[in-house]
Amino acid sequence: MTTQQPPFMDKTPSEGTRTQGLLRFIIPVLALAAGFGLAQHFFHGTAPQPAPAPEKSNLQEPGLVAAPAGKPSAPPSEAPPGMVWVPGGTFRMGTDDPSSMPRERPAHQVQVDGFWVDATEVTNAEFREFVKATGYVTTAEKAPSWEELKDQVPPGTPPPPPEALVPGSMVFAPTNTAVPLNDYTQWWRFIPGANWMHPEGPESSIEGKDQHPVVQVSWDDAQAYARWADKRLPTEAEWEFAARGGLESKKYAWGEDLQPEGRWMANIWQGVFPVRNRADDGFVTTAPVKTFPPNGYGLYDTAGNVWEWCGDWYDENTFARRASSLVQNPRGPEKAYDPDAPYAPKRVVRGGSYLCTDSYCTAYRTTGRMASDPLTGLSHTGFRCVKTPPAH
Numbered sequence: 001m002t003t004q005q006p007p008f009m010d011k012t013p014s015e016g017t018r019t020q021g022l023l024r025f026i027i028p029v030l031a032l033a034a035g036f037g038l039a040q041h042f043f044h045g046t047a048p049q050p051a052p053a054p055e056k057s058n059l060q061e062p063g064l065v066a067a068p069a070g071k072p073s074a075p076p077s078e079a080p081p082g083m084v085w086v087p088g089g090t091f092r093m094g095t096d097d098p099s100s101m102p103r104e105r106p107a108h109q110v111q112v113d114g115f116w117v118d119a120t121e122v123t124n125a126e127f128r129e130f131v132k133a134t135g136y137v138t139t140a141e142k143a144p145s146w147e148e149l150k151d152q153v154p155p156g157t158p159p160p161p162p163e164a165l166v167p168g169s170m171v172f173a174p175t176n177t178a179v180p181l182n183d184y185t186q187w188w189r190f191i192p193g194a195n196w197m198h199p200e201g202p203e204s205s206i207e208g209k210d211q212h213p214v215v216q217v218s219w220d221d222a223q224a225y226a227r228w229a230d231k232r233l234p235t236e237a238e239w240e241f242a243a244r245g246g247l248e249s250k251k252y253a254w255g256e257d258l259q260p261e262g263r264w265m266a267n268i269w270q271g272v273f274p275v276r277n278r279a280d281d282g283f284v285t286t287a288p289v290k291t292f293p294p295n296g297y298g299l300y301d302t303a304g305n306v307w308e309w310c311g312d313w314y315d316e317n318t319f320a321r322r323a324s325s326l327v328q329n330p331r332g333p334e335k336a337y338d339p340d341a342p343y344a345p346k347r348v349v350r351g352g353s354y355l356c357t358d359s360y361c362t363a364y365r366t367t368g369r370m371a372s373d374p375l376t377g378l379s380h381t382g383f384r385c386v387k388t389p390p391a392h
């Protein structure tokens with residue numbers, strides 16, 4: 001297996017957003033309303049004119065200090081149910097591997113304090129408990145408003161007709177034949193009625209999938225769950241520290257080989273993407289949590305299965321900015337910066353999903369990172385939570 005990225009990967013944007021999906025959904029109307037050329041721009045998520053450069057993230061990210069390395073710490077008390085203790089310490093975050101994406105480089109020194117983390121991705125059963133207890137309605141179950149969408153598209157974009165603004169979410173749809181891998185709109189669809197209870201669309205269900213990770217949850221939904229559970233989303237640094245499982249600078253959570261002794265260690269894609277997943281690992285879409293072996297800290301599915309929301313804003317230059325100083329407990333940049341979608345502030349997702357494969361997205365590596373629109377649910381994105389011990 002190789003992780004060499006085809007050149008086009010450097011320009012591959014983050015996966016589809018609900019806005020882009022809606023714009024695709026309403027493309028005939030947009031074509032009439034705005035002229036086909038302009039609509040084509042929206043269709044491909046491209047600004048009609050050079051985007052204004054967003055203000056760069058702060059150079060003095062919180063916690064960017066030259067300080068002695070932190071020491072790993074013992075668990076302060078018994079772990080909350082379903083969580084494991086990650087002792088904290090100083091580690092090399094990111095990678096210098098030239099075959100990685102530029103946004104993963106360079107490797108740099110980061111210190112994190114100890115914390116508890118969910119051993120698994122949040123499951124459908126767990127999310128159902130939250131919804132039962134609170135009556136929470138997820139983003140995908142609500143009709144999007146133009147107010148919400150307009151900040152994510154170039155100024156002057158005409159509003160879609162009200163009838164196009166219906167509840168729904170983004171669903172992966174395999175293609176019939178091999179396609180160039182530089183246009184994700186070919187395999188992502190906005191499906192009205194798709195949500196966490198119907199992840200592939202209104203006809204689908206999660207019956208019998210209590211132990212599968214919840215998907216079709218926006219960043220806002222994940223935040224709401226975390227608050228209810230008296231937890232929070234991990235920082236990107238905490239996520240990577242935990243995912244490494246105590247191994248130093250290894251490509252995968254379990255070492256350097258994708259398939260040690262021929263064994264699949266994560267739920268990822270085998271076969272021609274995005275045509276057919278051969279499911280050599282046993283799964284076409286999500287797998288029940290704890291199906292694949294845990295990492296050194298006892299965490300499952302940090303690679304593959306579903307992408308996991310982090311608390312941080314996404315900036316492709318975050319790692320480069322941290323190159324020369326030890327960073328302590330970083331919480332990410334103050335502003336998002338994704339050159340592929342300058343109008344849509346994105347959050348970090350980590351770990352890759354069942355759609356990741358060596359020909360397209362090798363984000364099951366410990367340093368794989370991507371931007372995702374916080375208001376968009378996707379059929380391959382979920383989350384896990386962390387918790388900071390109370391101060392002594």
Ligand SMILES: [Ca+2]
Nearest residue numbers: 301304306351
């Ligand atoms: Ca995962």
